[in-house]
Amino acid sequence: MSQEIAVIGSPEFTTGFRLAGVRRFVDVPDDEKPTELDEAVEETLADDGVGIVVMHQDDLEHLSREVREAVETSVEPVVVTIGGDATSGALREQIKRAIGIDLMD
Secondary structure, three states, X not given: OOOEEEEEXXXXXXXXXXXXXXXXXXXXXXXXXXXXXXXXXXXXXXXXOEEEEEEEHHXXXXXXXXXXXXXXXXXXXXXXXXXXXXXXXXXXXXXXXXXXXXXXO
């Protein structure tokens, strides 16, 4: 079974990914966070058809502690965050989780 990329976030965030051909996405309007965002993330993490989840870095602040921990420790699907104040160290950790090795060593 092939796995797909899923994008979770505001309609403004997901639009570019939809235009690029991503078929799995969950629009969560800013006024419906955090409860809708928690539910969307939990459902997407549990979906066996999803291999990569893309979210905006700022949306992590809206997640409950339990869901944020699930995102930070998820190996499959791997969760990649974009934007915000993400540092190169955070990106390095995401890549390491995704492929299983640290390319900087």
